[in-house]
Amino acid sequence: MNKIETFGKWVGHWFTLLVVIWAVVNYLLPQISTWVIPNTSYLLGIILFGMGLTLKGEDFAHIVKKPIPVILGTVAHYVIMPLVAWVLCLIFHLNGATAAGVILVGSCPSGTSSSVMAYLAGGDVALDVSIETLSTLLAPIALPGLLLLYAGRYVTIPTQSLFLSTIQIVLVPIILGVVIHSIFGKKIDVITRVLPLVSQTAILLIIGAVVSANHAGLFTAATAMVIPVVMLHNLSGYGLGFLFSKLIRLKDPQRKAITFEVGMQDSSLGATLAMKYFSPAAAIPSTIFSIWHNISGSILSSYWRGKAAKTADKKAADKSTKSIAAAEEQ
Numbered sequence: 317m318n319k320i321e322t323f324g325k326w327v328g329h330w331f332t333l334l335v336v337i338w339a340v341v342n343y344l345l346p347q348i349s350t351w352v353i354p355n356t357s358y359l360l361g362i363i364l365f366g367m368g369l370t371l372k373g374e375d376f377a378h379i380v381k382k383p384i385p386v387i388l389g390t391v392a393h394y395v396i397m398p399l400v401a402w403v404l405c406l407i408f409h410l411n412g413a414t415a416a417g418v419i420l421v422g423s424c425p426s427g428t429s430s431s432v433m434a435y436l437a438g439g440d441v442a443l444d445v446s447i448e449t450l451s452t453l454l455a456p457i458a459l460p461g462l463l464l465l466y467a468g469r470y471v472t473i474p475t476q477s478l479f480l481s482t483i484q485i486v487l488v489p490i491i492l493g494v495v496i497h498s499i500f501g502k503k504i505d506v507i508t509r510v511l512p513l514v515s516q517t518a519i520l521l522i523i524g525a526v527v528s529a530n531h532a533g534l535f536t537a538a539t540a541m542v543i544p545v546v547m548l549h550n551l552s553g554y555g556l557g558f559l560f561s562k563l564i565r566l567k568d569p570q571r572k573a574i575t576f577e578v579g580m581q582d583s584s585l586g587a588t589l590a591m592k593y594f595s596p597a598a599a600i601p602s603t604i605f606s607i608w609h610n611i612s613g614s615i616l617s618s619y620w621r622g623k624a625a626k627t628a629d630k631k632a633a634d635k636s637t638k639s640i641a642a643a644e645e646q
Contacts, residue, residue, distance in 0.1 A: 324513030328432075331516055332610040338520050339607060342527040343534060349524035356525050356588045357481075359518040361489040363584060364452070366511040367428060368493020369504060371449065378446045385566060389447040389574045392560045394458050396578050397422040400552045402466040404545050415470040416463075417598035418545055420586050421605050423462035425451035425486075427580035428515065433613040437620035439572030447577040452490065455585070456482040474593055485588065519584055519606070526587045526603040529596040539600055546604045550612055553579030572620060580609050 327334065342349050352359070379386050401422030405415040426448040434444040451458075460478040467473060497504060527534065557578025561571040586602035 320513065321509050324510060324516070327516050328512055332607075332614055334516075334520065335523060335607050335610060338524055339527050339603070342524040343531050346528040346531040349521070349528035352521050352525035353529050353591065356522050356591055357485050359522050360485055360584050360588045363428065363515045363518050364486055365489035365493045366508075366515050367452075368490035368495075369497050369508055369511060371490075371494050371497065376449070378442050379450060382443075385443055385570055385574075386446045386450055388564060389443065389561075389577050390450045390454065392557060392574065393426055393447065393451055393578045394423075394454070394462065396556045396560070397549070397553050397581065398462045398466055400549055400556070404549055404552075405470075408541050408545050410541065410545065412470055413595045413598040414539065414542060414601070416467045416594055417586070417590050417601040418542070418549065419467040419470075420463060420590055420594070420598065421546075421581050421583055421602045422549060423459050423466070424582045424586045424602075425455045425458075426577045427582050427609060428584075429610060429613065430576040430580040433576045433580065433617045434573045436614075437572045437576070437617035438569060438624050439576065439620075440567075440569040441573070443570055444573040444577055447574070451577070452486060452582070455486050455582075459589075471594060471598075478589065478593060481589065481592065482585075486585065522584050522587055523603055523606055526591065526596070526599045529591065530600055530603075534600065539597070542601050543604055546601055546608055547612075550579055550581075550605065550609050554612070554616065575616075576613060580613055581605055583609070 398419060401419045404410075405418055410418060428448070431441055431444045431448060433439075435441050456479050459482055460473065460475040463478065464473045464475050554575050558571055558575040560578070561574040566574065581602075583602040583606035586605070587599040590596075590599035590602060
Protein backbone atom coordinates (compact mmCIF):
# COMPACT_ATOMS: atom_id res chain seq x y z
CA MET A 317 0.00 0.00 0.00
CA ASN A 318 2.88 2.38 0.82
CA LYS A 319 4.35 1.78 -2.63
CA ILE A 320 1.03 2.58 -4.28
CA GLU A 321 0.68 5.74 -2.19
CA THR A 322 4.25 6.78 -3.05
CA PHE A 323 3.57 6.16 -6.74
CA GLY A 324 0.38 8.23 -6.42
CA LYS A 325 2.37 11.15 -5.02
CA TRP A 326 4.84 10.84 -7.89
CA VAL A 327 1.96 10.89 -10.41
CA GLY A 328 0.48 13.92 -8.63
CA HIS A 329 3.82 15.77 -8.79
CA TRP A 330 4.19 15.16 -12.54
CA PHE A 331 0.48 15.11 -13.39
CA THR A 332 0.50 18.12 -15.72
CA LEU A 333 3.35 16.66 -17.75
CA LEU A 334 1.67 13.25 -17.81
CA VAL A 335 -1.54 14.87 -19.11
CA VAL A 336 0.35 16.46 -22.00
CA ILE A 337 2.27 13.26 -22.82
CA TRP A 338 -0.88 11.11 -22.68
CA ALA A 339 -2.75 13.56 -24.92
CA VAL A 340 0.08 13.40 -27.49
CA VAL A 341 0.18 9.59 -27.34
CA ASN A 342 -3.57 9.37 -27.97
CA TYR A 343 -3.34 11.87 -30.81
CA LEU A 344 -0.70 9.74 -32.52
CA LEU A 345 -2.26 6.37 -31.57
CA PRO A 346 -6.01 7.05 -31.17
CA GLN A 347 -6.92 3.36 -31.25
CA ILE A 348 -5.52 2.74 -27.75
CA SER A 349 -8.34 4.69 -26.07
CA THR A 350 -11.35 4.01 -28.28
CA TRP A 351 -12.63 1.50 -25.70
CA VAL A 352 -12.85 4.29 -23.12
CA ILE A 353 -15.16 6.54 -25.17
CA PRO A 354 -18.47 4.86 -24.14
CA ASN A 355 -17.30 4.56 -20.52
CA THR A 356 -16.35 8.15 -19.65
CA SER A 357 -19.42 8.69 -17.45
CA TYR A 358 -18.45 5.69 -15.30
CA LEU A 359 -14.92 7.03 -14.91
CA LEU A 360 -16.26 10.40 -13.84
CA GLY A 361 -18.54 8.64 -11.36
CA ILE A 362 -15.46 6.96 -9.86
CA ILE A 363 -13.75 10.36 -9.48
CA LEU A 364 -16.76 11.91 -7.75
CA PHE A 365 -17.35 8.82 -5.60
CA GLY A 366 -13.77 9.29 -4.40
CA MET A 367 -14.54 12.94 -3.66
CA GLY A 368 -17.52 11.85 -1.57
CA LEU A 369 -15.36 9.38 0.37
CA THR A 370 -13.00 12.19 1.38
CA LEU A 371 -15.74 14.56 2.56
CA LYS A 372 -16.23 14.82 6.30
CA GLY A 373 -18.84 16.41 8.52
CA GLU A 374 -16.60 19.43 9.11
CA ASP A 375 -16.54 20.13 5.36
CA PHE A 376 -20.30 20.68 5.41
CA ALA A 377 -20.11 22.36 8.83
CA HIS A 378 -17.75 24.96 7.35
CA ILE A 379 -20.45 25.89 4.83
CA VAL A 380 -22.98 26.34 7.65
CA LYS A 381 -20.65 28.15 10.08
CA LYS A 382 -19.18 30.57 7.52
CA PRO A 383 -21.70 30.60 4.69
CA ILE A 384 -21.08 34.07 3.24
CA PRO A 385 -17.63 33.49 1.63
CA VAL A 386 -18.73 30.04 0.42
CA ILE A 387 -21.95 31.33 -1.13
CA LEU A 388 -20.26 34.39 -2.65
CA GLY A 389 -17.45 32.26 -4.07
CA THR A 390 -19.93 29.80 -5.60
CA VAL A 391 -22.04 32.61 -7.07
CA ALA A 392 -18.89 34.23 -8.50
CA HIS A 393 -17.93 30.95 -10.12
CA TYR A 394 -21.29 30.40 -11.77
CA VAL A 395 -21.63 34.05 -12.85
CA ILE A 396 -18.10 34.78 -14.09
CA MET A 397 -17.10 31.62 -15.99
CA PRO A 398 -20.25 31.08 -18.12
CA LEU A 399 -20.49 34.82 -18.90
CA VAL A 400 -16.81 35.03 -19.92
CA ALA A 401 -17.26 31.91 -22.09
CA TRP A 402 -20.24 33.47 -23.87
CA VAL A 403 -18.41 36.78 -24.44
CA LEU A 404 -15.34 34.97 -25.83
CA CYS A 405 -17.56 33.03 -28.24
CA LEU A 406 -18.96 36.34 -29.52
CA ILE A 407 -15.52 38.00 -29.78
CA PHE A 408 -13.91 35.07 -31.61
CA HIS A 409 -17.02 34.27 -33.68
CA LEU A 410 -17.26 30.67 -32.50
CA ASN A 411 -20.30 28.68 -33.61
CA GLY A 412 -22.04 25.34 -33.29
CA ALA A 413 -20.55 22.54 -31.21
CA THR A 414 -17.30 24.45 -30.59
CA ALA A 415 -19.13 27.40 -29.00
CA ALA A 416 -21.34 25.01 -27.03
CA GLY A 417 -18.24 23.21 -25.78
CA VAL A 418 -16.63 26.45 -24.55
CA ILE A 419 -19.83 27.47 -22.74
CA LEU A 420 -20.27 23.94 -21.39
CA VAL A 421 -16.87 23.89 -19.68
CA GLY A 422 -17.58 27.40 -18.39
CA SER A 423 -20.84 26.19 -16.84
CA CYS A 424 -19.28 23.24 -15.01
CA PRO A 425 -18.64 23.28 -11.24
CA SER A 426 -15.21 23.98 -9.78
CA GLY A 427 -12.33 21.71 -10.71
CA THR A 428 -11.15 19.04 -8.28
CA SER A 429 -7.51 20.11 -8.63
CA SER A 430 -8.26 23.64 -7.38
CA SER A 431 -7.93 22.54 -3.74
CA VAL A 432 -4.43 21.22 -4.46
CA MET A 433 -3.45 24.53 -6.07
CA ALA A 434 -4.94 26.49 -3.15
CA TYR A 435 -2.97 24.35 -0.70
CA LEU A 436 0.30 24.84 -2.59
CA ALA A 437 -0.32 28.60 -2.81
CA GLY A 438 -1.04 28.97 0.92
CA GLY A 439 -4.74 29.59 0.36
CA ASP A 440 -7.74 28.79 2.53
CA VAL A 441 -8.16 25.11 1.68
CA ALA A 442 -11.28 24.70 3.84
CA LEU A 443 -13.00 27.52 1.92
CA ASP A 444 -11.80 26.05 -1.37
CA VAL A 445 -13.21 22.60 -0.58
CA SER A 446 -16.48 24.13 0.63
CA ILE A 447 -16.98 26.11 -2.61
CA GLU A 448 -16.03 23.06 -4.65
CA THR A 449 -18.56 20.95 -2.74
CA LEU A 450 -21.39 23.47 -2.99
CA SER A 451 -20.80 24.21 -6.68
CA THR A 452 -20.76 20.48 -7.43
CA LEU A 453 -23.98 19.87 -5.49
CA LEU A 454 -25.66 22.70 -7.42
CA ALA A 455 -24.43 21.42 -10.80
CA PRO A 456 -27.62 19.51 -11.77
CA ILE A 457 -29.56 22.80 -11.69
CA ALA A 458 -26.88 25.32 -12.61
CA LEU A 459 -25.32 23.52 -15.56
CA PRO A 460 -28.45 22.86 -17.69
CA GLY A 461 -29.84 26.31 -16.84
CA LEU A 462 -26.65 28.14 -17.84
CA LEU A 463 -26.34 26.13 -21.04
CA LEU A 464 -29.92 26.97 -21.97
CA LEU A 465 -29.23 30.66 -21.28
CA TYR A 466 -25.92 31.02 -23.10
CA ALA A 467 -25.60 28.12 -25.56
CA GLY A 468 -29.21 27.73 -26.72
CA ARG A 469 -28.47 29.83 -29.80
CA TYR A 470 -25.71 27.44 -30.93
CA VAL A 471 -27.16 23.95 -30.29
CA THR A 472 -30.31 22.34 -28.94
CA ILE A 473 -29.97 21.92 -25.18
CA PRO A 474 -31.56 18.74 -23.75
CA THR A 475 -32.13 20.35 -20.35
CA GLN A 476 -34.15 17.54 -18.79
CA SER A 477 -31.69 14.86 -19.89
CA LEU A 478 -28.75 16.99 -18.73
CA PHE A 479 -30.43 17.51 -15.37
CA LEU A 480 -31.02 13.78 -14.86
CA SER A 481 -27.57 12.81 -16.14
CA THR A 482 -25.83 15.34 -13.90
CA ILE A 483 -27.69 13.92 -10.90
CA GLN A 484 -26.68 10.38 -11.88
CA ILE A 485 -23.08 11.22 -12.75
CA VAL A 486 -22.39 13.84 -10.06
CA LEU A 487 -24.74 13.72 -7.09
CA VAL A 488 -25.33 9.97 -6.73
CA PRO A 489 -21.61 9.02 -6.54
CA ILE A 490 -20.84 11.89 -4.13
CA ILE A 491 -23.76 11.06 -1.83
CA LEU A 492 -22.86 7.37 -1.93
CA GLY A 493 -19.26 8.22 -1.01
CA VAL A 494 -20.37 10.45 1.89
CA VAL A 495 -22.72 7.74 3.20
CA ILE A 496 -20.02 5.07 3.09
CA HIS A 497 -17.57 7.42 4.82
CA SER A 498 -20.16 8.14 7.51
CA ILE A 499 -20.79 4.44 8.10
CA PHE A 500 -17.24 3.13 8.08
CA GLY A 501 -15.28 6.20 9.20
CA LYS A 502 -11.55 5.57 9.65
CA LYS A 503 -11.90 2.00 8.37
CA ILE A 504 -11.76 3.34 4.82
CA ASP A 505 -8.58 5.38 5.40
CA VAL A 506 -6.61 2.74 3.51
CA ILE A 507 -8.84 3.31 0.49
CA THR A 508 -8.73 7.11 0.65
CA ARG A 509 -4.92 7.04 0.62
CA VAL A 510 -4.97 5.67 -2.94
CA LEU A 511 -7.89 7.80 -4.17
CA PRO A 512 -5.68 10.54 -5.69
CA LEU A 513 -4.02 7.93 -7.92
CA VAL A 514 -7.41 6.44 -8.89
CA SER A 515 -8.83 9.89 -9.73
CA GLN A 516 -5.75 10.93 -11.71
CA THR A 517 -5.85 7.68 -13.68
CA ALA A 518 -9.54 8.21 -14.46
CA ILE A 519 -8.88 11.80 -15.60
CA LEU A 520 -6.09 10.60 -17.89
CA LEU A 521 -8.37 7.95 -19.38
CA ILE A 522 -11.10 10.54 -20.04
CA ILE A 523 -8.61 12.89 -21.70
CA GLY A 524 -7.33 9.99 -23.80
CA ALA A 525 -10.87 9.14 -24.88
CA VAL A 526 -11.65 12.71 -25.96
CA VAL A 527 -8.37 13.10 -27.87
CA SER A 528 -8.92 9.70 -29.48
CA ALA A 529 -12.43 10.64 -30.59
CA ASN A 530 -11.23 13.98 -32.00
CA HIS A 531 -7.77 13.14 -33.33
CA ALA A 532 -8.71 13.79 -36.97
CA GLY A 533 -10.12 17.26 -36.28
CA LEU A 534 -8.18 18.34 -33.20
CA PHE A 535 -5.81 20.70 -35.00
CA THR A 536 -7.83 22.07 -37.88
CA ALA A 537 -8.75 25.60 -38.91
CA ALA A 538 -12.16 25.11 -37.30
CA THR A 539 -10.69 24.31 -33.88
CA ALA A 540 -7.49 26.38 -34.00
CA MET A 541 -9.18 29.28 -32.22
CA VAL A 542 -10.20 27.08 -29.27
CA ILE A 543 -6.72 27.09 -27.68
CA PRO A 544 -6.42 30.89 -27.19
CA VAL A 545 -10.09 31.06 -26.18
CA VAL A 546 -9.60 28.41 -23.48
CA MET A 547 -6.44 30.11 -22.21
CA LEU A 548 -8.17 33.50 -22.03
CA HIS A 549 -11.20 31.90 -20.38
CA ASN A 550 -9.12 30.37 -17.60
CA LEU A 551 -6.91 33.44 -17.05
CA SER A 552 -9.95 35.75 -17.03
CA GLY A 553 -11.48 33.51 -14.37
CA TYR A 554 -8.39 33.89 -12.20
CA GLY A 555 -8.26 37.65 -12.69
CA LEU A 556 -11.94 38.35 -12.13
CA GLY A 557 -12.13 35.89 -9.23
CA PHE A 558 -9.22 37.63 -7.50
CA LEU A 559 -10.72 41.08 -8.20
CA PHE A 560 -14.10 39.97 -6.84
CA SER A 561 -12.53 38.61 -3.64
CA LYS A 562 -10.72 41.92 -3.15
CA LEU A 563 -13.91 43.90 -3.68
CA ILE A 564 -15.66 41.96 -0.91
CA ARG A 565 -12.57 42.49 1.28
CA LEU A 566 -11.53 38.94 1.95
CA LYS A 567 -8.17 38.10 3.47
CA ASP A 568 -5.24 36.92 1.35
CA PRO A 569 -5.69 33.13 1.89
CA GLN A 570 -9.39 33.43 1.03
CA ARG A 571 -8.60 35.49 -2.09
CA LYS A 572 -6.30 32.74 -3.31
CA ALA A 573 -8.94 30.07 -2.71
CA ILE A 574 -11.64 31.96 -4.60
CA THR A 575 -9.24 32.75 -7.45
CA PHE A 576 -8.64 29.05 -8.06
CA GLU A 577 -12.27 28.11 -7.46
CA VAL A 578 -13.50 30.60 -10.04
CA GLY A 579 -10.85 29.94 -12.67
CA MET A 580 -10.56 26.14 -12.56
CA GLN A 581 -13.37 23.97 -13.97
CA ASP A 582 -14.43 20.35 -13.68
CA SER A 583 -13.38 19.82 -17.29
CA SER A 584 -13.77 16.02 -16.98
CA LEU A 585 -17.50 16.56 -16.43
CA GLY A 586 -17.59 18.94 -19.38
CA ALA A 587 -15.89 16.42 -21.68
CA THR A 588 -18.15 13.59 -20.52
CA LEU A 589 -21.39 15.53 -21.07
CA ALA A 590 -20.16 16.90 -24.40
CA MET A 591 -19.45 13.40 -25.69
CA LYS A 592 -22.83 12.15 -24.49
CA TYR A 593 -25.17 14.98 -25.53
CA PHE A 594 -23.47 17.03 -28.22
CA SER A 595 -20.54 15.79 -30.29
CA PRO A 596 -16.87 14.85 -29.92
CA ALA A 597 -15.98 18.34 -31.21
CA ALA A 598 -17.83 19.89 -28.26
CA ALA A 599 -15.49 18.00 -25.92
CA ILE A 600 -12.34 19.63 -27.35
CA PRO A 601 -12.58 22.83 -25.22
CA SER A 602 -12.91 20.74 -22.05
CA THR A 603 -9.90 18.64 -23.00
CA ILE A 604 -7.73 21.66 -23.72
CA PHE A 605 -9.00 23.31 -20.54
CA SER A 606 -8.01 20.22 -18.54
CA ILE A 607 -4.45 20.43 -19.82
CA TRP A 608 -4.12 24.21 -19.64
CA HIS A 609 -5.62 24.90 -16.20
CA ASN A 610 -3.24 22.41 -14.61
CA ILE A 611 -0.33 24.29 -16.19
CA SER A 612 -1.59 27.78 -15.32
CA GLY A 613 -2.68 26.71 -11.82
CA SER A 614 0.77 25.25 -11.11
CA ILE A 615 2.46 28.46 -12.29
CA LEU A 616 0.16 30.70 -10.24
CA SER A 617 0.48 28.60 -7.07
CA SER A 618 4.28 28.55 -7.46
CA TYR A 619 4.32 32.33 -7.86
CA TRP A 620 2.20 32.88 -4.75
CA ARG A 621 4.24 30.34 -2.78
CA GLY A 622 7.49 32.07 -3.79
CA LYS A 623 6.06 35.48 -2.96
CA ALA A 624 4.99 34.26 0.49
CA ALA A 625 8.45 32.81 1.12
CA LYS A 626 10.11 36.12 0.19
CA THR A 627 7.75 38.02 2.49
CA ALA A 628 8.51 35.62 5.34
CA ASP A 629 12.26 35.97 4.75
CA LYS A 630 11.99 39.75 4.68
CA LYS A 631 10.05 39.79 7.97
CA ALA A 632 12.61 37.48 9.55
CA ALA A 633 15.46 39.70 8.30
CA ASP A 634 13.73 42.85 9.59
CA LYS A 635 13.16 41.21 12.97
CA SER A 636 16.79 40.13 13.14
CA THR A 637 17.97 43.66 12.23
CA LYS A 638 15.79 45.19 14.94
CA SER A 639 17.09 42.70 17.50
CA ILE A 640 20.70 43.53 16.62
CA ALA A 641 19.98 47.25 16.75
CA ALA A 642 18.30 46.89 20.14
CA ALA A 643 21.26 44.90 21.48
CA GLU A 644 23.74 47.53 20.26
CA GLU A 645 21.77 50.32 21.94
CA GLN A 646 22.04 48.46 25.26
